[in-house]
Amino acid sequence: MQGLDITAILLNPQFAAMLAHGFQITLVVAIGSWILAMSLSLLLLVIRLTPSRIADRAVGAYVSYHRNVPTLVQLMLWYFGIFSLLPSALQDWLSTHYAEATFAIIGLGLCQAAYFSEDLRSGLRSVAAGQEEAARALGHSYIGTMRDVLLPQAFRNALPALINHTVSLFKNSSLAMAIGVAELTHAVREVENQSFRTFETFLIATLVYLACSLVLMAIGAWLGRRARPAGAH
Amino acid sequence: MLVEIIRIVQENWLLLLVGQYPNGPLGGIAATLLLSVLGIALAFPLSVLMALARISPWRILRAPATALVYTMRGVPLLMIIFWGYFLVPLLIGRAVPGFVTMVCALVIYEAAFLSEVVRAGIQALPAGQMDAARALGHSNLSAMRYVILPQALYNMMPSILSQFVSTIKETTLGYVINVPELTFAANQINNRLLTKPFEVFIILAIIYFIVCWSLTQLANWLERRIATKRAGPGSAQGTDFALPGGKPLAAEP
Numbered sequence: 001m002q003g004l005d006i007t008a009i010l011l012n013p014q015f016a017a018m019l020a021h022g023f024q025i026t027l028v029v030a031i032g033s034w035i036l037a038m039s040l041s042l043l044l045l046v047i048r049l050t051p052s053r054i055a056d057r058a059v060g061a062y063v064s065y066h067r068n069v070p071t072l073v074q075l076m077l078w079y080f081g082i083f084s085l086l087p088s089a090l091q092d093w094l095s096t097h098y099a100e101a102t103f104a105i106i107g108l109g110l111c112q113a114a115y116f117s118e119d120l121r122s123g124l125r126s127v128a129a130g131q132e133e134a135a136r137a138l139g140h141s142y143i144g145t146m147r148d149v150l151l152p153q154a155f156r157n158a159l160p161a162l163i164n165h166t167v168s169l170f171k172n173s174s175l176a177m178a179i180g181v182a183e184l185t186h187a188v189r190e191v192e193n194q195s196f197r198t199f200e201t202f203l204i205a206t207l208v209y210l211a212c213s214l215v216l217m218a219i220g221a222w223l224g225r226r227a228r229p230a231g232a233h
Numbered sequence: 234m235l236v237e238i239i240r241i242v243q244e245n246w247l248l249l250l251v252g253q254y255p256n257g258p259l260g261g262i263a264a265t266l267l268l269s270v271l272g273i274a275l276a277f278p279l280s281v282l283m284a285l286a287r288i289s290p291w292r293i294l295r296a297p298a299t300a301l302v303y304t305m306r307g308v309p310l311l312m313i314i315f316w317g318y319f320l321v322p323l324l325i326g327r328a329v330p331g332f333v334t335m336v337c338a339l340v341i342y343e344a345a346f347l348s349e350v351v352r353a354g355i356q357a358l359p360a361g362q363m364d365a366a367r368a369l370g371h372s373n374l375s376a377m378r379y380v381i382l383p384q385a386l387y388n389m390m391p392s393i394l395s396q397f398v399s400t401i402k403e404t405t406l407g408y409v410i411n412v413p414e415l416t417f418a419a420n421q422i423n424n425r426l427l428t429k430p431f432e433v434f435i436i437l438a439i440i441y442f443i444v445c446w447s448l449t450q451l452a453n454w455l456e457r458r459i460a461t462k463r464a465g466p467g468s469a470q471g472t473d474f475a476l477p478g479g480k481p482l483a484a485e486p
Contacts (some may be wrong), residue, residue: 038329070402073416077438080423081431151386167306174309178409185311198319206312213307 009200015191019201021217022187023208029104029183030173036109039226041116048121059117060135066114072175075107079179104176115165123158124150156227163220167213175208237432245422249440251412258332260413262440268332268414269400272339273347273393279340280347285345287352287379294409298348311406314338318410331412335404343400350392354385388463391456398445398452405441415440 009015048059066074073117083091083103094102135145137204177186188205192198242249252260259267286298307311317338321329358381366376408416419437423430 064446065438065442068398069441070405070416073404073434073438073441074406076416076420077431077434081434084430171307171309174311175406177311184471185309185315188315200314202315202319206316209309209312210304210307214303215302217307227386 033108037112040113100120119161125156276343283348284351394452
């Protein structure tokens with residue numbers, strides 16, 4: 001076996017470009033699905049807050065499905081299953097317009113929305129009931145109470161869980177390789193195939209994933225400290 | 234569509250259940266469950282050791298355990314699986330079945346996540362427990378063994394069960410290195426039928442949902458039961474009692 005030599009990969013323009021491109025796609029998938037998940041989770045939260053029992057049940061079922069079915073299976077169902085049900089004109093159009101990445105973003109986003117909305121819900125539940133009563137007593141409308149008093153506190157309470165799940169989402173973007181998205185893990189396998197430098201290639205990718213996750217965790221810790229109200233411990 | 238789904242299940246139920254067994258390796262739901270059980274059962278003792286290392290006063294124990302936990306939390310499981318795929322054969326000098334690689338990857342990954350659950354469970358016990366055990370003449374280690382751990386592990390049963398559900402979901406990644414488990418079996422069926430991908434993958438999703446949802450419900454029931462018990466007699470229902478150990482870290486989905 002050759003000696004461990006990371007520069008053999010990093011200094012090779014072709015391999016470096018393949019890895020950089022993979023990382024770019026990883027970021028596109030992760031950020032795209034994060035935005036989708038966050039907007040959808042707020043929508044789910046709003047639906048759940050309405051007094052309708054049916055709406056509550058429906059959101060409950062949505063969350064239950066996404067938490068109890070493996071993410072990889074959800075991605076496969078989207079990319080292989082639901083894709084095949086679409087009208088063929090749309091299928092053709094999607095095939096020429098990054099169908100894999102689109103379905104990866106949809107699949108990961110919908111799945112993570114379930115986790116985010118549960119985080120926000122428990123964040124909201126842990127805001128003391130007196131806060132709402134006090135805000136209403138001070139003349140805030142329902143919307144005003146939500147926006148100015150309850151939701152900011154709920155977000156703060158939910159922050160550690162939201163960051164944890166953001167890290168999960170980033171890590172789960174690697175699953176997109178299973179439906180053929182050319183993201184970082186996919187690029188690593190290709191570089192490994194061509195360079196025969198298995199350890200170096202995997203080491204680089206592992207360090208990239210680790211560095212990004214640690215940065216996310218550090219940002220979370222920093223936000224957590226900043227968001228804490230003065231005087232609280 | 235429903236008719237198609239029923240027909241596919243009728244024709245392939247054995248493949249979904251046990252894979253090619255006994256004419257080939259064990260697969261399907263049986264392999265998925267075996268992988269998860271082995272993963273959790275082997276990871277558990279390791280996770281207790283890692284948790285003890287994480288809270289030990291000695292830096293030399295604390296630092297490597299902490300580094301391992303952060304690495305596992307920061308790297309996708311798929312990466313760990315690929316590492317095992319290339320490293321394990323190199324370490325033992327011969328080819329290993331994908332099943333073994335998968336178990337190794339799951340054990341190390343789950344041990345890191347479980348150790349955080351165990352640590353939280355130990356730290357959630359009132360400090361008085363340790364003080365009382367020490368005052369009764371227990372050494373640090375025997376207090377841990379006879380007083381702290383039994384209580385902590387009892388409180389953590391729901392979290393451990395949730396971690397088991399996560400592990401079941403994670404075994405799907407075995408598909409990527411051709412481990413014959415449930416997802417692999419479904420893909421086999423899909424490759425043979427070719428024209429019914431939606432039906433095949435919805436069946437797959439339904440099976441996982443039934444298995445994981447039942448276990449999640451069991452974990453919730455256990456959590457309520459333990460909370461009521463911990464709250465003690467004479468107290469109200471006690472369902473709002475904050476459970477020591479709390480929610481497990483997200484190892485999923």
